[in-house]
Amino acid sequence: MKYGPLITPLILYMILISIRYINPQLSQLTSYIAFYVALGQAFNIFLGLTGYVDFGYVAFMALGMYGMALTTVNIHNILVGVIDQHLRIYLLVIMGTLLGISFAVILASIVGSIALRLRGAYFAIATIGVNEGFRYLIEGSGMWRGSEGIIIAKDLIELYGYEGMTYISTEVADLMLITIGIIAMLITYVIITSKMGYALAALRDDEDTAKIFGINTTKYKVFAFIISAALAGMLGAAKMLKDQAVFPPQAFSIMYTVEAIVVVILGGIGTVIGPLIGGVLYSLLKYYLTVIIPGIQLLLLAPILIIVILAFPSGIVGFIKKVFKSNRVKRLVI
Amino acid sequence: MMFPINQELLLFNIVSGIMLGTLYGLATMGLSLIFGVIKVVNVSHGALIMLGAYTAYWLYTLYLIPPFISLGTAFLIGLALGFSIFHGIIKNVLGKPEMISLVATFGLAILFEETAKFLWGPDFRGYTWEIGRIEFMSFTIPLTRILASVSSLIIAISIYIFLYKTKMGMAIRGVTQEPEGAALCGINVIGIYSISVTLAIALTVASGVLITLFVPAGIEPYMGGPYTLRAFVIAVLGGLASPIGAFVAGLIFGLAETLSYGFLSLLPISSAFAMTRFVAFSLLLILLLIRPEGLFRR
Numbered sequence: 006m007k008y009g010p011l012i013t014p015l016i017l018y019m020i021l022i023s024i025r026y027i028n029p030q031l032s033q034l035t036s037y038i039a040f041y042v043a044l045g046q047a048f049n050i051f052l053g054l055t056g057y058v059d060f061g062y063v064a065f066m067a068l069g070m071y072g073m074a075l076t077t078v079n080i081h082n083i084l085v086g087v088i089d090q091h092l093r094i095y096l097l098v099i100m101g102t103l104l105g106i107s108f109a110v111i112l113a114s115i116v117g118s119i120a121l122r123l124r125g126a127y128f129a130i131a132t133i134g135v136n137e138g139f140r141y142l143i144e145g146s147g148m149w150r151g152s153e154g155i156i157i158a159k160d161l162i163e164l165y166g167y168e169g170m171t172y173i174s175t176e177v178a179d180l181m182l183i184t185i186g187i188i189a190m191l192i193t194y195v196i197i198t199s200k201m202g203y204a205l206a207a208l209r210d211d212e213d214t215a216k217i218f219g220i221n222t223t224k225y226k227v228f229a230f231i232i233s234a235a236l237a238g239m240l241g242a243a244k245m246l247k248d249q250a251v252f253p254p255q256a257f258s259i260m261y262t263v264e265a266i267v268v269v270i271l272g273g274i275g276t277v278i279g280p281l282i283g284g285v286l287y288s289l290l291k292y293y294l295t296v297i298i299p300g301i302q303l304l305l306l307a308p309i310l311i312i313v314i315l316a317f318p319s320g321i322v323g324f325i326k327k328v329f330k331s332n333r334v335k336r337l338v339i
Numbered sequence: 340m341m342f343p344i345n346q347e348l349l350l351f352n353i354v355s356g357i358m359l360g361t362l363y364g365l366a367t368m369g370l371s372l373i374f375g376v377i378k379v380v381n382v383s384h385g386a387l388i389m390l391g392a393y394t395a396y397w398l399y400t401l402y403l404i405p406p407f408i409s410l411g412t413a414f415l416i417g418l419a420l421g422f423s424i425f426h427g428i429i430k431n432v433l434g435k436p437e438m439i440s441l442v443a444t445f446g447l448a449i450l451f452e453e454t455a456k457f458l459w460g461p462d463f464r465g466y467t468w469e470i471g472r473i474e475f476m477s478f479t480i481p482l483t484r485i486l487a488s489v490s491s492l493i494i495a496i497s498i499y500i501f502l503y504k505t506k507m508g509m510a511i512r513g514v515t516q517e518p519e520g521a522a523l524c525g526i527n528v529i530g531i532y533s534i535s536v537t538l539a540i541a542l543t544v545a546s547g548v549l550i551t552l553f554v555p556a557g558i559e560p561y562m563g564g565p566y567t568l569r570a571f572v573i574a575v576l577g578g579l580a581s582p583i584g585a586f587v588a589g590l591i592f593g594l595a596e597t598l599s600y601g602f603l604s605l606l607p608i609s610s611a612f613a614m615t616r617f618v619a620f621s622l623l624l625i626l627l628l629i630r631p632e633g634l635f636r637r
Contacts, residue, residue, distance in 0.1 A: 058438045123627060125437045126380040126579075130571045131627045137568055138620030145614030152610065263449075266442055274438075304453035310446035314439055315431050 014190055014278045017285070022183060032175060034292060036247070039182035041288040043240050044261070045268030045280030046189035051233035052266065053275035054196060055226045056209035057121070058129045060262050061136030065109040065234040067256035069241020072105025074155040074251050081160055090169065097164070098177060102242040109238025110231055112139075117230040121223065124212070133259070140257035154252035161249065174247050181243035186281070189236050194277050201225055209275070267310055273322025282321050351478050352601045353594065358484055360593025361491040362549055364586035366566060367573040368498060369543035375515040375580035376535040377433060379440040383448035384570050385563025387540055390451060391417070391547020392558045393459065399466050406468060406548050407486065414545040421540030425533050433532070448563070456560040465556030487552040495586045498542070502582065511535050515580060572623040578633025588634065592619070 021042075025035040048062055077097060087093045112135075120131040144152040161170040196202050207215035208222045215222050245251060264287070272283025290309075294302035317324060366388060373381045394413040398404040404412075428447065432440040470486075472479040502508035513521040514531045522528045550566070551558060569592070577588030599618050604611040626634075 052438070056436060056438065058441050060441075119628060120624075123631060126374065126378070126441075127575075127627060127631055129380065129437065129441055130575060131624060133568060133571065134620045134623040134627070138617055138624065141613045141617035141620065145608060145610045145612075145617050147609035152613070263442070263445055266438070270438075270442065301453065301457055303449055304457055307446050307450035307453060311428065311443055311450070314442045314446065315428065318435070318439055 010277050011191075011194060014281050015187075017278075017281055018183065018187055021285075025179060025183075032179065036175070036179045036182060037292055038285055038288045039179060039186060040240075040244070041264065041268055041291075042281050042284030043182050043186035043189065043236075043243075044265045045272065045284040045287075046186045046193065047233055047236035047240060048262075048265040049269045049275065049280045050189060050193055050196070050236070051229050052269055053279070054193070054202070054205045054209070054229050056275075057124075057226065057230075058266070059132045059230075060129050060259060061116075061132030061134075062233075062237060062265060063257060063259060063261040064132075064136040064139055065113060065237035066241035066244065066261060067139075067251070067253075068108035068112060069102075069105030069238035069243075070245040070248075070251045070256055071149055071155070071241075072103075072108045072238065073101035073242040073245035074157055075149065076101035076104050077157040077160050078155060081164065084164055090165065093164065094169070094173060094177065098173075098181070098242075098246070101245070102181075102239055105242035105245075106235050106238040109234045109241070113231045113234030114227075117227040117234075121226055121230060136257055136259065136262075140253045143253045152253060154250060156250040157245070158249040170249075174249060178243050178246040181246070182240070185236060185239050185243065186284075190277060190281065192232060192236075196229070197275075197277065201228070205229065263310075267306075267313070270318065270320055271313055273320035274318075276320075276322045279320055279322045286321075347476050347478075348601070351475065352597050354475065355480070356594035356597030357590060358480075358488040358593070359553065359597060360590035361488040361495070361586075362546070362553060362589070363569065363573055363593045364589025365491040365495055366543065366546040366550065367570045367577070367585040367589050368495065368582040369539035369546070370570045371574045371577060371580060371582045371585035372511075372535055372539040372542070374574065375582070376511060377429065377532050379429060379432065379444070380437070380571075381539075382441055382444040382567065383451060384543060385565070385567030386448040386451035387417070387420070387543040387563070388547035388550060388566045389455060389558075389560065389563040390420070391544040392551045392562065393455060393547075394544070395548040395551045396464055396466055396558050399468060406483075406552060407490065410490070410545055410548045413548045414541045417541030417544030418537055420544065421537035422533070424540060425536040429536055430529075430532075448567070452560045452563065459560070461560060463556060464558045465554075466551070468552070481552075483552045487549045491546070491549060494542070494545070495583075499583055507534070569619070572619055575623060575626055575631070576634055578635055581633070581635070584633055584635050591634075595619075595622075 021035060021038060025032055044066075051057065051059060051062070080097070080100065084093050084096060087096060116132070116135050120128060120135070123131055143149055149155065158170065161173060165173065196205070204215070204220045204222070204225045207218070207220055208226060212222055268283040268287045269280050270283070271287055272281065273279030291302060291306065294305055298305070369387075370381055370384050373379055391413045394416060395406045395409045398409040398412060399406060424447065428443055429440070432443050468483055469481070471482045473482060473485070500508075502512060510521065510526045510531050511534070513524065513526060514528055514535075518528050521531070554562075573588045573592045574585050576592060577584030577586070596615060596619065600611060600615045603614050603618075608614055
């Protein structure tokens with residue numbers, strides 16, 4: 006069965022969507038879950054498939070947020086002329102997302118073609134440099150309103166009314182988050198089962214050997230990097246509609262990258278279903294820890310993070326594969 | 340366009356840049372030592388500096404112990420901490436993909452920061468330890484800062500002597516260059532790993548004590564983040580694997596940071612402080628691309 010591995014994750018996504026629509030009271034929780042799942046799925050395409058650690062991954066999400074914020078602020082006057090409410094919402098969402106993706110792809114192309122020549126720790130440090138450099142460029146030069154940040158709640162209310170704004174920040178944003186997760190998962194599946202998947206696996210195990218065998222490693226890793234960044238840009242655009250405000254220190258916080266890494270590793274790095282499982286578990290854990298013991302959830306998550314990375318580096322999917330020795334399970338869970 | 344360049348101000352900036360630089364250098368040596376020996380980037384570096392800063396703060400505010408004595412205490416705390424970190428965590432990530440060690444040390448950083456926040460609260464704290472000032476042209480420099488940079492220099496020189504003139508230091512450098520060759524020469528490689536990581540962490544915690552003399556009111560749980568990032572820049576500048584290179588690079592960086600801040604604050608930009616950071620990270624990227632082996636490696 007060619008598409009077997011997609012059945013379980015798609016069922017899980019269906020369950021998530023059904024919970025969202027059957028019980029709207031849980032929408033806060035479901036969108037929380039959807040965000041971390043999408044973050045993990047998107048980051049997995051680069052981190053999981055190439056094995057490179059990009060600590061600056063959050064920069065692409067921040068650019069997506071800025072893309073949406075700048076669109077909202079700047080096309081305000083054009084949108085006022087459009088009568089139909091739905092058309093107005095679609096226009097904003099599509100244009101903002103496209104701008105966010107473009108920002109992310111441009112930065113990813115530059116960083117990818119330059120910094121991906123570095124490896125291991127050097128690459129990780131370079132990406133931190135890009136992330137922090139960009140943050141301080143915005144704060145220091147005052148571009149994009151500098152350290153004041155951009156708040157779009159007022160613009161959204163003016164454009165769509167209070168109800169429209171709520172609709173955008175819940176229904177539209179949630180739908181976007183879930184869609185991004187599914188798209189990222191499908192892309193992961195297509196890559197893994199294609200020639201590129203084998204090339205990336207070879208690259209991840211031993212880049213020099215892969216090169217000697219004639220694999221154009223640079224091409225594949227830059228490609229994975231750009232796709233992953235584009236999805237992060239999209240995710241940022243959705244997050245902007247949810248948060249309705251963007252400030253450089255929060256938007257470029259390395260914490261998001263670390264959370265993405267945790268989600269990916271917890272579920273199973275480089276697998277199709279892994280980030281989905283990891284995202285659900287991590288977000289549930291974080292959500293309830295925040296509710297039960299507010300303020301010290303990070304204090305509890307830190308040891309969990311250390312234990313998981315030391316004891317289960319191949320994650321839950323790796324664990325499942327180890328327990329169920331039958332080939333059918335192995336074929337279904339990739 | 341001419342800027343009103345004040346010669347005295349320039350000279351003062353150079354002096355304070357060098358003073359700050361000795362401290363930056365000292366605060367980076369630990370990172371370079373760990374990377375050199377075990378090829379692990381210690382992301383919890385800044386959090387260790389934060390622990391040192393709190394040590395100085397509490398010993399001074401509770402028992403009036405001056406920071407130069409708490410330097411020793413912090414070093415001892417660092418030794419204990421370093422030993423447990425090595426045997427509890429770092430020993431298990433040796434030889435595994437970078438991702439494992441990066442995430443594990445990041446987890447450690449969050450653990451330290453959140454513990455500090457849980458115990459001592461998120462507020463900024465500070466103390467002032469006055470022992471006099473000296474006149475420098477039309478400026479005054481606190482004596483504590485001069486003492487801090489002199490002690491940084493002394494510690495750095497001791498590390499140099501340790502690494503280059505003692506048998507143990509030679510073993511550490513041997514392991515840095517070629518662990519297998521060192522093992523063939525009868526060196527206990529794991530033992531050297533343990534000693535270097537412990538020493539490096541002790542050094543880092545101790546440098547946190549001296550840093551409090553430069554940032555009198557900036558002690559808080561998350562103060563380490565900027566130091567981690569700055570240490571990355573400096574370590575790359577110094578070749579990433581050489582503690583002595585890191586110290587010299589720290590001097591250069593301190594000077595460059597002070598001077599560029601002085602220069603940028605003359606320009607009409609919205610935040611000279613943030614722009615200085617931007618310059619630092621641009622420098623890092625350019626350097627990684629043209630000379631990833633550092634400034635001093637031939």
